[in-house]
Amino acid sequence: MHEVAADEIHGYEPHLTPELAGAAFYPQDCQVQPMLMAAHLLRLAREHGACVRTGTTVTGFLRDGDRVTGVRTDRGDISAGHVVNAAGTWAGEMAALAGVDVPVLPRRGFILVTEPLPPTVFHKVYAGEYVASTQSSDEGLQTSTVIEGTRAGTVLIGSSRERVGFDRTVSLPALREIARKALALYPSLAPVALMRTYLGFRPYCPDHLPVIGTDPRAPGLAHVAGHEGAGIGLSVGSAKLLVEAMTGATPTIDITPFRPERFSLQEVS
Template sequence: MNSAAPRTAARGTDVLIIGGGMIGCALADRLALAGASVRVCERGGVASGTTAHGEGNVLVSDKGPGPELALAQLSRRLWPAVLERLGPGAAAVEWEPKGGIVVATTDAGAAALTAFADGQRGAGVRCERLDAHQLAAAEPALTRDVAAAVYYPDDAQVQPAAAATALLGAAVAAGAIVETRCAVTGPLIEGGRLVGVRTTDGPRRADLVINAAGPWSGAVSELLGAPIAVKPRRGDVLITAPMPPTVFHKVYDADYVGAVGSSDAALQSSAVVESTRGGPLLLGSSRRQCGFDDRLRPDSLAAIARKALRLYPILADVAIMRAYGGFRPYVADHLPVIGPDPRLPGLWHATGHEGAGIGLSVGTAHLISAALAGQPDEIDLAAFAVDRPAVIAEPRTEHVTR
């Protein structure tokens, strides 16, 4: 191999991953397994950003036919094998393939949900319409004021921080190095190629650098000289006091799909209700573009509570234990950014998954590992290309350290 040419095979390649969230941890695990020499640089603590502020969804129910759904289906197929490989460490992941139920509470919503499910079914998604009796048996506490309901048996859930930590633990066992409190401050470029990064702990050289910094990926990409338009999108979650078994699936209103797909910067909310193994319920969801403003907003929390009550009236007397919010990596065309950056050899991106990063993580890692090894895959990375119009960003004058 010409020493000046990019090294494309994962085995024997020095890979530096920027970001220790779910995507970065999945990449570390998969690339270390493939024989790469892996280093993770994380500005804060492992799984301390977006990953620590999510619900752990592994969903196919919320994606229409297209490349993101194909990636979700691939990821869902991969998750059980990944968990089996983790062995005893998989227990902490709290994998729960409980299935999802999407409900519509209006006739218009029912028509839209039915059409959406028909399209998904044509793309290979398992889903089935539930009648009133089946729905009541599946979710006894759910409102009876439902115009349509669709069941998705392949929807699942994990404990996100624990899942990320388990994957990173497997990577470390395979030889990966993890550096926390290690912020990237700039690029190392030789001959027009990225050969590493400058960090607060000194320079770190690598054959390949992967930007997996989630909502901070835009800032990181600008520091490296190849800006991409990944922005933070705020979301909030309410957590109830522990409850006896009340909600048995991930249940959400059909409005959720529209809220996810909206590009409106203003508050978007929908009802999402699901249980946890510890007993509390997670109530979501909201989306708002407000930069990195981390204040909890009363209007967002009120909208979440109001819509959750619409689905589960029994929650009226249940105490809210706490609320939290976080930032999702948002791209205007609602597709992840996965693959090499044609402007800067040596730089790859794995970001922009917004609220789907937990579920899509292992599929994303699989795609990148296969691409680096020159192996064909069932999903074309072109759909997630870095140089598409929604992603390429103009440089700004200010810089933010990751």
């Protein structure tokens, strides 16, 4: 990271407002297209022998005493030496089926998509308040500007966070606030038409850390979830950490802060 003086900002982003006092540039930052990356990982998994069962709902867990030995589904039972809960926003509900508390909660967010434009946004641009917004525990609406151009010429504009369960209602107040803050950074977007908006649910943990590791409360069960908006970027690294924990390999890093049972320990203490 290096600091960018006010008179240098337009060398990076010529359409940013001239009222900024400075910026920070992260030259190693990069982006991935989540659907393409997910499809690639799925293809690799199949090449290594994975069997993917779509349209199958897990309804419970198989047990041998306290040990989890598989899953019960609406299409039959599946036995396994290990069961991994990687259910994203639904990981908390999946853990509850196993009788353990892993409080992964949905945190709704909206994105605005503009019409295709000539090159306008050349980097992914975050407002300075972005980190504070992501680390907020407030259930109400939080907004902080993130703007990114795409190869197709559209501009993606975010972001918002609010804990409203799985409510898929479009929130006009949230969209207006996202647009208002975006125009403060990029006034040139004011006449641009929006093509659409979409929403999603981030897997949020109350302490803002993911859940990675085996679960001593339910031997045979492991979790990897709760990364909120960073899951696609951290997916491969998280999988490596989980495999190390499950196989007893020397850990790349200490994953104690991510242990699944930490929430139960907090309640006891």
